[in-house]
Amino acid sequence: MLQNIGLSTGLFNENDLLFQFLGIANFAIAPIFYLSVCFYATPFSSWKHRDYLHFAFAFLMLLIIVASLFLDQEIPAETITTAQQDSAEHIFNLLFGLQLTVYCVLAYQKIAKHRQNILLLNSSIEYIELKWLQNLCIGVMVLAFFWLADILFKLSDTSSLVDDLTSLLYLTGVLYIAYQWLRQKEIFPYNLGEQEELKAIIAETTQQELEKKKLVPDDKLEELKTQVRELIETHKPYLADDLNLIKLAEQLNMSSHQLSYVINNGFNENFYQLINRYRVEEAKKLILDPKMDHLSLLGIAFEVGFSSKTVFNTTFKKMTGQTPSEYKRNKLAKTGSD
Known part of the structure; x- marks a missing residue:
C-alpha cells in the first residue's frame, strides 16, 4: 500500500x-x-x-x-x-x-x-x-x-x-x-502452569489418537467416570457459562490431564459435548416446567449455561433434532392431546 x-x-x-x-x-x-x-x-x-x-x-x-x-x-x-x-x-x-x-x-x-x-x-x-x-x-x-x-x-x-x-x-x-x-477475547486466560497442562492435554490427545495409549486402567476409569457423573448431576457446574476443564478438575480434586482422559475415553465425548449435553437436558426440563413459564427460551438458555441464543438453538437441534421452540410446541401438543 x-x-x-x-x-x-x-x-x-x-x-x-x-x-x-x-x-x-x-x-x-x-x-x-x-x-x-x-x-x-x-x-x-x-x-x-x-x-x-x-x-x-x-x-x-x-x-x-x-x-x-x-x-x-x-x-x-x-x-x-x-x-x-x-x-x-x-x-x-x-x-x-x-x-x-x-x-x-x-x-x-x-x-x-x-x-x-x-x-x-x-x-x-x-x-x-x-x-x-x-x-x-x-x-x-x-x-x-x-x-x-x-x-x-x-x-x-x-x-x-x-x-x-x-x-x-x-x-x-x-x-x-x-x-x-x-x-476478540483472550483464548487461554490461564497462568503459566495451567497453560503448560493444556499444551500437554492437546499433545496427549493427539498421541492417543495415533497410539490409543491407556493412561488409566479400565477399572479405575469406571470409578472416575462415576465420580465425574455424580458431581455434574448433583452440583450442576454446567450452569456456569464460563465452565472449563481446569475449573471442573478443581471441583473434582482431579488433575486436568486425568479428567480429560476420563471424558474422552469414559464418556466417548469431548469436554464441550459432555457439558452441553447436560445443558440441553436441563433446558428440556425447564422448557416443560410450569414454574419457568415466566422465562423466554432465551432466558432458559442463559439459565442453563449457554451464552447466546444462536449457540443454544444450534446445540439443542443437533442433540434433539428439534429447535427449542419446536420441542416445546410438540411436547405441549402431545400433553394436550393426552
Missing part, C-alpha cells in the same frame, strides 16, 4: 531503491499473518529459532535486490528491455500470490485444529473459536485469486474499476480485522 501511495503521489518510481526495498515487505506479510494465527491458537506460545525460516524467502529477495544493484552498474540500462522488466515483475507478483495462498491454507488448517482442541477444554467457544480468522483466510485466498488473474490478464490496465474495487476490498479487510480484533 505504501508502494501504491508513493507511485501515485510521485514520491518515487518503480526503479527507485526505496520502491524495491518496500517490495520485500510483501514477502513478510504472509509469514507474519500465519505466525499471528499460531500465537492466537497455541497456549503459552513463544518465539522459536525455527520461526526465522518463515522469512527465508523475504531474505532471498533482499539478496536478489542487493545483487541487482551491483549488476545494474555493470549492465547498461538500455540493454534491459521493457518486456524483460515486465516478465521480472510478473514473476515477482506470482511468487507473492503463491506464497500468500500457501500461508493462508496453512493458517486455515491451524485454526481448524485449534477449534478441535478448544472443544477439549471449554464449554463455550463462541468468542474463542477464531471463526473470523478462518473467514479472513478464505477472503484473502479469494482476493489472491483475483489479484493473480489481474496480473495474468492485465484486467486493471483495461478498466480502472478493478483498481477501485481492489482498494475498496483492502479497506473493508482492514476494518474487518480491526473490528474483530477489538471483540
Whole structure:
C-alpha cells in the first residue's frame, strides 16, 4: 500500500531503491499473518529459532535486490528491455500470490485444529473459536485469486474499476480485522502452569489418537467416570457459562490431564459435548416446567449455561433434532392431546 501511495503521489518510481526495498515487505506479510494465527491458537506460545525460516524467502529477495544493484552498474540500462522488466515483475507478483495462498491454507488448517482442541477444554467457544480468522483466510485466498488473474490478464490496465474495487476490498479487510480484533477475547486466560497442562492435554490427545495409549486402567476409569457423573448431576457446574476443564478438575480434586482422559475415553465425548449435553437436558426440563413459564427460551438458555441464543438453538437441534421452540410446541401438543 505504501508502494501504491508513493507511485501515485510521485514520491518515487518503480526503479527507485526505496520502491524495491518496500517490495520485500510483501514477502513478510504472509509469514507474519500465519505466525499471528499460531500465537492466537497455541497456549503459552513463544518465539522459536525455527520461526526465522518463515522469512527465508523475504531474505532471498533482499539478496536478489542487493545483487541487482551491483549488476545494474555493470549492465547498461538500455540493454534491459521493457518486456524483460515486465516478465521480472510478473514473476515477482506470482511468487507473492503463491506464497500468500500457501500461508493462508496453512493458517486455515491451524485454526481448524485449534477449534478441535478448544472443544477439549471449554464449554463455550463462541468468542474463542477464531471463526473470523478462518473467514479472513478464505477472503484473502479469494482476493489472491483475483489479484493473480489481474496480473495474468492485465484486467486493471483495461478498466480502472478493478483498481477501485481492489482498494475498496483492502479497506473493508482492514476494518474487518480491526473490528474483530477489538471483540476478540483472550483464548487461554490461564497462568503459566495451567497453560503448560493444556499444551500437554492437546499433545496427549493427539498421541492417543495415533497410539490409543491407556493412561488409566479400565477399572479405575469406571470409578472416575462415576465420580465425574455424580458431581455434574448433583452440583450442576454446567450452569456456569464460563465452565472449563481446569475449573471442573478443581471441583473434582482431579488433575486436568486425568479428567480429560476420563471424558474422552469414559464418556466417548469431548469436554464441550459432555457439558452441553447436560445443558440441553436441563433446558428440556425447564422448557416443560410450569414454574419457568415466566422465562423466554432465551432466558432458559442463559439459565442453563449457554451464552447466546444462536449457540443454544444450534446445540439443542443437533442433540434433539428439534429447535427449542419446536420441542416445546410438540411436547405441549402431545400433553394436550393426552
